Structures are given as C-alpha cells and as structure tokens.
Amino acid sequence: MLFRKGPDIRSSEITPEGAFQKHSQDRRQFLASAAVLGAGALAATRFVGMLNPATKVFADTQKLQTIPSQYNVTETQTPEAKATAYNNYYEFGTDKSAPARNAHTLQTRPWTVQVDGMVAKPLTLDVDSIMKYRPIESRVYRHRCVEAWSMVIPWDGYSLAEFIKFCNPLPSAKYVQFITDLNKKQMPDLPFGFSFPYSEGLRLDEAMNPLALLTFGCYGNVLPNQNGAPIRVVSPWKYGFKNGKAIVKFHFTDKQPHTLWNDMAPDEYGFYANVNPTVDHPRWSQAHERRIDSSPFPKTIPTLPFNGYADQVAGIYNGMNLKRFF
Amino acid sequence: MSKRVIILLKAFVHLLCLAPFVWLLHLYQNGSLGLLPDPVNFITHFTGDWALWTLLACLTITPVRRLHTSLGFLIRFRRMVGLYAFFYATLHLLTYVLLFSGYDIPTALAGVQSGHLSEAWTQFKLVWPRMWDDIRKRRFIQVGFAAWVILLLLAATSPSAIMRAMGGKNWQRLHWSVYLAAWLGVTHFWWMVKPGVMSPLRVTIVLDVLLLARMGYWVMKKIKARRNLAA
Numbered sequence: 429m430l431f432r433k434g435p436d437i438r439s440s441e442i443t444p445e446g447a448f449q450k451h452s453q454d455r456r457q458f459l460a461s462a463a464v465l466g467a468g469a470l471a472a473t474r475f476v477g478m479l480n481p482a483t484k485v486f487a488d489t490q491k492l493q494t495i496p497s498q499y500n501v502t503e504t505q506t507p508e509a510k511a512t513a514y515n516n517y518y519e520f521g522t523d524k525s526a527p528a529r530n531a532h533t534l535q536t537r538p539w540t541v542q543v544d545g546m547v548a549k550p551l552t553l554d555v556d557s558i559m560k561y562r563p564i565e566s567r568v569y570r571h572r573c574v575e576a577w578s579m580v581i582p583w584d585g586y587s588l589a590e591f592i593k594f595c596n597p598l599p600s601a602k603y604v605q606f607i608t609d610l611n612k613k614q615m616p617d618l619p620f621g622f623s624f625p626y627s628e629g630l631r632l633d634e635a636m637n638p639l640a641l642l643t644f645g646c647y648g649n650v651l652p653n654q655n656g657a658p659i660r661v662v663s664p665w666k667y668g669f670k671n672g673k674a675i676v677k678f679h680f681t682d683k684q685p686h687t688l689w690n691d692m693a694p695d696e697y698g699f700y701a702n703v704n705p706t707v708d709h710p711r712w713s714q715a716h717e718r719r720i721d722s723s724p725f726p727k728t729i730p731t732l733p734f735n736g737y738a739d740q741v742a743g744i745y746n747g748m749n750l751k752r753f754f
Numbered sequence: 755m756s757k758r759v760i761i762l763l764k765a766f767v768h769l770l771c772l773a774p775f776v777w778l779l780h781l782y783q784n785g786s787l788g789l790l791p792d793p794v795n796f797i798t799h800f801t802g803d804w805a806l807w808t809l810l811a812c813l814t815i816t817p818v819r820r821l822h823t824s825l826g827f828l829i830r831f832r833r834m835v836g837l838y839a840f841f842y843a844t845l846h847l848l849t850y851v852l853l854f855s856g857y858d859i860p861t862a863l864a865g866v867q868s869g870h871l872s873e874a875w876t877q878f879k880l881v882w883p884r885m886w887d888d889i890r891k892r893r894f895i896q897v898g899f900a901a902w903v904i905l906l907l908l909a910a911t912s913p914s915a916i917m918r919a920m921g922g923k924n925w926q927r928l929h930w931s932v933y934l935a936a937w938l939g940v941t942h943f944w945w946m947v948k949p950g951v952m953s954p955l956r957v958t959i960v961l962d963v964l965l966l967a968r969m970g971y972w973v974m975k976k977i978k979a980r981r982n983l984a985a
Contacts, residue, residue, distance in 0.1 A: 510792075511791075513791045514791030524791070524792070524795075577792055619951075693949045696949075711892055711894055711945070712888070712892065713887060716884070718795075718854075724788035725793065725859060726792075726793070727856075728855070
C-alpha cells in the first residue's frame, strides 16, 4: 500500500496526553459498540447509551473540539458564509444556492453508517461513535470544484485511513465506495434525471493517503447540512464531486465502483478526477480557477497539479497515464 | 394612441428594461455583490438570463400584436426591446472577457490611472490565449458568440435610415436571423449546463411557443390566401 509520509510533525501538533487518553477510551468504546452492532448480539448495558441512536452528543453545541494538524495551507480562507452558501448538492436542488435553503430538512440524528462488502465483518455504526473514534483535527485545505472555482476551507475530521483500518477490509478489497443518503421525504427538492443515491469512491490506496479526511465539521463547527452533515469525505487533491456527503454506507469492493457523475457524463467526469490543469473539462479549461474570497471580483489563479498536493499524492499514480485516467 | 402616451409608455419600457442593470449596479454599490458566494458567476448568469429574457420579450411583441388590431402600437417598442437584448448580451460577453477570463482589472485600472493606457491592452493580451482556446474548442462558447454577432449586426442595422438604405426586403431577411440568434442563445445555455440540469427549460419552452405561434400564423395566412384565391 502506498502511504506517503507527509511533512514532519511539529511538536505543537503532537496530541496532548489527556486527549490521547480520552481518545483511546473512546476508541475502546467505539470498538466495543461496533462489535456489538456488527454481531447484532450481546447487548452490553454499558454501551446502551452509545448504541441508542437518539443520543445526541453534539446536539447542545455546534462547536467541535479540535486539535491542530500539520495539513494546513496558509492561503486566505474563504469566508464561512460563502463556503456554507455555495454548494453542489443536487439532492437539495441543482442551483448552488439551493442546498443552503433546502438542506435543513435532512435529519442528521439518529444516523447510522453501514460498512459492508469486502470486510472482515459487516458493521452498522452510529455516526457519533465514528466521530469519537479519533480526535478531530482542524485541517485547512484547498477545495477545487470541477467548475473551475475554488475555496480554502478549514475542515474538521480525521484521516479516512484510520477509519478504513478500523473497518478491516479484506486484502482483496481494492476500492471503497461512499453512498450518500437518499431520503425522498427529507429531500423534497430531489431533481429528476439523476441516479441517486449519490455514489462516489476512491481506490483504496488513495483512500489510505493521510490527506483523505473523514469530515464532521468545518470552521470549527459541526458540518452544516448543506456541507454534507453529518459525515462526509474530503480528498483535497481531487475535484469536489469526489467527496461524498451525508454518507450512509462505506462499501468495500475489488471492482471500480460506479460513481454518479461518471455515469452521467464519462467524458466530463472521470473516476479519478484528480485536479489536473492539463486536462480540460470539455466545456472549459481547468488551467485556472476563480478563488472565492470576500471580493466582488475574485482573482483567477493558476490551478496546481493535484491541487497543490502533488508532494503527498503524486506517488500514488506512478506509471499511470493521467490524461487517460482523468 | 396619442404621441404623448407613446412617449410616456416608451419611457416606462426604458425603465423596465434598465431595471435589472440598475439593480446589478445597486448590488455592487451597497456591497452585497461581494457578499454573494461567487459574484462573477452571479453576474455571468444574471446578464445571460436577461439577454435571453429581453430577446424573448422582443420576439413576443409581434405575435401579441397580431392578436388584435388595437395592439398594433406595440410594434413601436420592438426595436428598443431588441436593442436591450443586445445590451444585456454585450454585458454578458464583457463579463466573460473581463471577469470570467481572469483579466486583471485592478492592474489594468492602476495602469490606466497612472497614464499607461497600454496596460489595459497588455492585460488583455495575457488572457487572450485562454479566450481563443475557448472559442476554438468549446461549442457552447461558439454558439453563444455567434448569437452575439447576429445581435450586433441587427443592432447596427436597426436605425430607420439604414433600413431605408438597405431596402425593406433585404432588411427583413437579415432581421429574420433574430430567431436564429434566440435559438443559438438557448442552445448556448443547454450546452453550458451539466447533463441533467434543467435550468434552460423555461426559456426553451417560451421560445418554442413563440416559434409555434409564428408557424401557426403563417399556416393560417396560407390557408386564407388559398381561400381568397378560390373565391
């Protein structure tokens, strides 16, 4: 498995001891609860609180407890008001302003997540236990939309790799697919003509790259619904549509999973969808991007290979023709 | 209808057609444009939408006028509404050239203000390869640009003096291409959006209804002419 090391960790970023103790305790609880749910047997009263889907750990506070991380870009951050008002989330309407208006109808608790396919044991997990499995890091990432605009967003989560290791995929598993929730009652603006539920996926070595973030919050707050609450993926070296929102299932497989936009228009949206200034979208160039900031006329800046994360991820694709596998 | 009423009505139609533009300026002035998530995208869609809507409004005038003889005066507004369609289409094109392309307005402006007029041109030359690439490669840009060129020709030949100089028949033939421009504009919209996105549907339906109305009128006229011939 390709697992490139990131830059050296600064001492300030080492997890404090207290946090570690708390998190390892949470980890034990998480593992226990997962085991119970997965086996579907042995209801240990100790974990009833965790298993009860009505438990609302973050109901009374929208703020998240986060620790700093080494993965931060220093560019000016996009104002929170903009990052939470401009979303491609077609389940809540095809206009980018629609999800902020409409997504409040999605109920993000209780929320269970299935882990199935090529795993040692299929699991059903409560999102709050997943959230508590590892300390939540704040990571400032570039976010590049396939539509040639970009943002800089502080996301809150932990490496997807940690969660995947926990899922215990079989050695034969080569891909992980993310299935987004589909609930017609809570998605009254669901448009016609799309094969929902939304599906995305990564090759397992991509998903195991520490940059791939299992995300629960942004700007230090619990994710707003329009940004993919309660649990989503952020892979910052790829176009935004790769990042499944409101995930209800992680499916491990040995075949490249079908993904929604690739199904809709394979010539426009590749499975890999790595940010690549040299591969144009058929309808526009990907060489530049409009960086969303607070200005009425934001600057257009050059797009970087792998969205500026080439050092961390380019090695994954050694020997691959990225113009063909775009 | 008296001349006075027509003048008043014309002033009113001018205000109506200018309202979207004034509103856009207002949004810029009071700072709310900068608060929008993606102002450039907003301006692009706003000017594109209004170019199409004013063009369709212009195309509505003739069929509505034909409904009743008393509506004949509407013809006096057709040219101005058409010119507003050209106005919004030009704003739309300028948005692409000056904002979407990445043209560095602050640098160009600073250059011009310090007396270096050539800075505006230098900046344009920097983004021109990108635009040329778009025009060469992307069909939605091609049809959109073609629509604008047609509107430019129609606007340039809109003064009565030019119409007289061209001769009514020639002028009429040229100005029938307004349907082509509208059709190209709607195609530009469809080819721009992602597959599955239905936002161009409304303008498409309106355009189709308008085209059907014209075909219906044309067929009726033929039938009438044949009847008259038979009688």
